[in-house]
Amino acid sequence: xxxxxxxxxxxxxxxxxxxxxxxxxxxxxxxxxxxxxxxxxxxxxxxxxxxxxxxxxxxxxxxxxxxxxxxxxxxxxxxxxxxxxxxxxxxxxxxxxxxxxxxxxxxxxxxxxxxxxxxxxxxxxxxxxxxxxxxxxxxxxxxxxxxxxxxxxxxxxxxxxxxxxxxxxxxxxxxxxxxxxxxxxxxxxxxxxxxxxxxxxxxxxxxxxxxxxxxxxxxxxxxxxxxxxxxxxxxxxx
Amino acid sequence: xxxxxxxxxxxxxxxxxxxxxxxxxxxxxxxxxxxxxxxxxxxxxxxxxxxxxxxxxxxxxxxxxxxxxxxxxxxxxxxxxxxxxxxxxxxxxxxxxxxxxxxxxxxxxxxxxxxxxxxxxxxxxxxxxxxxxxxxxxxxxxxxxxxxxxxxxxxxxxxxxxxxxxxxxxxxxxxxxxxxxxxxxxxxxxxxxxxxxxxxxxxxxxxxxxxxxxxxxxxxxxxxxxxxxxxxxxxxxx
Amino acid sequence: xxxxxxxxxxxxxxxxxxxxxxxxxxxxxxxxxxxxxxxxxxxxxxxxxxxxxxxxxxxxxxxxxxxxxxxxxxxxxxxxxxxxxxxxxxxxxxxxxxxxxxxxxxxxxxxxxxxxxxxxxxxxxxxxxxxxxxxxxxxxxxxxxxxxxxxxxxxxxxxxxxxxxxxxxxxxxxxxxxxxxxxxxxxxxxxxxxxxxxxxxxxxxxxxxxxxxxxxxxxxxxxxxxxxxxxxxxxxxx
Numbered sequence: 099x100x101x102x103x104x105x106x107x108x109x110x111x112x113x114x115x116x117x118x119x120x121x122x123x124x125x126x127x128x129x130x131x132x133x134x135x136x137x138x139x140x141x142x143x144x145x146x147x148x149x150x151x152x153x154x155x156x157x158x159x160x161x162x163x164x165x166x167x168x169x170x171x172x173x174x175x176x177x178x179x180x181x182x183x184x185x186x187x188x189x190x191x192x193x194x195x196x197x198x199x200x201x202x203x204x205x206x207x208x209x210x211x212x213x214x215x216x217x218x219x220x221x222x223x224x225x226x227x228x229x230x231x232x233x234x235x236x237x238x239x240x241x242x243x244x245x246x247x248x249x250x251x252x253x254x255x256x257x258x259x260x261x262x263x264x265x266x267x268x269x270x271x272x273x274x275x276x277x278x279x280x281x282x283x284x285x286x287x288x289x290x291x292x293x294x295x296x297x298x299x300x301x302x303x304x305x306x307x308x309x310x311x312x313x314x315x316x317x318x319x320x321x322x323x324x325x326x327x328x329x330x331x332x333x334x335x336x
Numbered sequence: 337x338x339x340x341x342x343x344x345x346x347x348x349x350x351x352x353x354x355x356x357x358x359x360x361x362x363x364x365x366x367x368x369x370x371x372x373x374x375x376x377x378x379x380x381x382x383x384x385x386x387x388x389x390x391x392x393x394x395x396x397x398x399x400x401x402x403x404x405x406x407x408x409x410x411x412x413x414x415x416x417x418x419x420x421x422x423x424x425x426x427x428x429x430x431x432x433x434x435x436x437x438x439x440x441x442x443x444x445x446x447x448x449x450x451x452x453x454x455x456x457x458x459x460x461x462x463x464x465x466x467x468x469x470x471x472x473x474x475x476x477x478x479x480x481x482x483x484x485x486x487x488x489x490x491x492x493x494x495x496x497x498x499x500x501x502x503x504x505x506x507x508x509x510x511x512x513x514x515x516x517x518x519x520x521x522x523x524x525x526x527x528x529x530x531x532x533x534x535x536x537x538x539x540x541x542x543x544x545x546x547x548x549x550x551x552x553x554x555x556x557x558x559x560x561x562x563x564x565x566x567x568x569x570x571x572x573x574x
Numbered sequence: 575x576x577x578x579x580x581x582x583x584x585x586x587x588x589x590x591x592x593x594x595x596x597x598x599x600x601x602x603x604x605x606x607x608x609x610x611x612x613x614x615x616x617x618x619x620x621x622x623x624x625x626x627x628x629x630x631x632x633x634x635x636x637x638x639x640x641x642x643x644x645x646x647x648x649x650x651x652x653x654x655x656x657x658x659x660x661x662x663x664x665x666x667x668x669x670x671x672x673x674x675x676x677x678x679x680x681x682x683x684x685x686x687x688x689x690x691x692x693x694x695x696x697x698x699x700x701x702x703x704x705x706x707x708x709x710x711x712x713x714x715x716x717x718x719x720x721x722x723x724x725x726x727x728x729x730x731x732x733x734x735x736x737x738x739x740x741x742x743x744x745x746x747x748x749x750x751x752x753x754x755x756x757x758x759x760x761x762x763x764x765x766x767x768x769x770x771x772x773x774x775x776x777x778x779x780x781x782x783x784x785x786x787x788x789x790x791x792x793x794x795x796x797x798x799x800x801x802x803x804x805x806x807x808x809x810x811x812x
Binding site: 106107108110111114118119120121122124127128130131134135136146147148149150175176177178179181182187189287288 | 416420422461462494495496497498500501503504507508514516517519520521522525526527528529530532551554555557558559560
């Protein structure tokens with residue numbers, strides 16, 4: 099956590115995490131502002147979590163937090179960002195009748211972002227991101243249209259050719275369902291990526307994602323130095 | 337002004353300003369080119385001002401320049417840029433029957449950009465931008481749909497959660513009208529921001545913007561070092 | 575070529591080039607993946623070339639490669655990228671019945687990218703890119719709608735005002751046809767550029783592009799240090 103984080107005295111501030119992730123709670127959002135925001139339903143308490151880099155990791159973190167609290171996903175947006183890399187950042191909105199529940203969910207999502215950022219890899223040429231959940235919840239469903247309750251996997255690579263090849267290898271590595279395919283012109287905010295999302299049995303999805311990771315690290319290394327991990331990889335062979 | 341700026345001998349060159357802002361005048365633009373440009377009306381003389389970073393400040397600068405000269409706003413475009421930050425740059429086109437008027441307006445807008453860039457704040461994690469005009473003119477109207485002649489205010493923050501919270505606090509700080517709400521998926525070029533524009537009485541709008549600035553500086557500091565100002569802040573309490 | 579490139583042992587890896595360009599061949603792409611990709615027709619062998627920066631140079635390189643091999647252009651996508659500059663990267667897909675032809679075409683395109691990147695110029699403020707082909711082939715037609723068999727030229731500059739003025743000067747420098755005009759809101763992925771493509775006789779198109787280059791280098795210098803060339807300029811006066 100950045101040094102100055104403890105110094106933010108605003109009551110709406112919850113905390114920060116890696117990848118320039120910040121979490122806030124808006125306990126009684128201005129009614130006019132709420133009327134202008136394109137949200138499915140209005141809630142008394144709104145939580146907001148956004149990051150400059152990474153998206154899938156934070157979405158899985160929020161997914162765990164929503165499953166553990168009495169909160170609902172309101173929107174998941176993917177800015178073209180990643181601080182000079184070729185991918186997205188993320189902005190996620192939660193709602194609840196309870197300010198305490200929103201605050202707890204945002205804090206939990208910030209804590210889990212440190213874990214799930216472990217599958218973001220960067221070097222001077224590009225990036226890789228992998229995500230995995232043994233059981234997709236409402237945030238993963240809202241963001242990626244993945245079936246609820248089944249294991250979920252995501253892989254992306256930039257430059258986009260890397261994302262394409264690792265997705266191909268992932269699909270060949272195990273018996274999984276392809277949920278969606280994304281590229282620069284389809285489903286992204288014009289990122290330099292191919293993204294594929296998977297659904298299936300947990301061991302199959304994990305095997306697919308690990309196959310993509312193994313190839314992705316080799317491919318990204320061909321363009322520059324060995325990719326560095328943002329925190330600590332959390333996906334391991336069973 | 338960059339060191340080499342004095343060396344540009346092209347007659348169309350007017351000058352440069354902070355935030356990689358450049359101003360040019362095209363005194364007799366090629367007719368075929370003009371036919372391909374999606375402009376509302378054709379003018380003999382075209383002015384072009386663009387920047388890599390900042391947008392609202394340059395728009396207010398051009399607004400002042402258009403009000404002071406016999407020139408018209410032709411278009412305001414917001415590229416996804418800001419040189420690695422999460423926001424926009426800007427490209428503004430002016431038209432006039434008089435080359436001299438266009439040149440004068442562009443020079444004036446460059447000079448004022450140094451002033452209005454005073455409310456851009458950056459650190460390694462993100463950015464804030466604030467804009468204020470006591471009386472919105474044609475450029476502010478064209479860019480932001482704000483009512484002519486009333487005070488205008490704008491605030492944005494990145495990562496987007498910051499922009500959302502400071503907008504909420506701004507709306508609660510004074511009696512102002514919300515003109516428009518923008519986020520990654522609505523009205524921006526997929527930036528990592530929430531942007532809100534305000535209209536109202538001058539003292540109310542300024543109070544709102546100052547409330548947003550105070551909170552924004554605290555929030556952005558929570559993600560990294562103290563934000564630095566690009567030039568000199570120009571908004572002060574009355 | 576980056577130091578580690580020789581170390582990539584994946585059989586699908588072809589090679590790398592400047593501007594973070596990578597070339598791969600997918601000899602038997604997963605059928606489900608192929609069904610999800612929006613391609614005009616399905617091919618047994620797919621080639622993928624993408625880069626973080628530059629687009630026109632790689633497209634001309636692929637154009638030469640497609641003309642010299644039994645391969646077809648499947649898609650050309652332009653991510654908002656350029657690694658912190660205001661332009662695009664590129665992702666190009668080729669198809670063929672023959673894996674060997676795809677591999678040969680991708681290798682040829684990587685080799686030619688080193689040449690055509692010679693007309694990319696960068697400084698701390700922005701960039702310029704110029705492209706030229708004496709005879710537009712299928713990749714240039716697919717990417718830019720330029721007529722087959724005639725000379726093709728492209729110019730762009732960022733910040734966008736530079737692209738606008740150099741396009742105007744190019745059109746006045748010789749008798750050429752304007753093929754398309756692109757700006758932040760029209761035909762780009764929200765880049766900070768004006769891009770113009772030209773068609774005509776070879777000597778005219780080259781004269782136009784050289785006029786744009788001469789002005790562009792002066793204008794970009796006004797915002798910062800002298801622009802550097804990525805490799806070696808290949809366009810010279812006849």
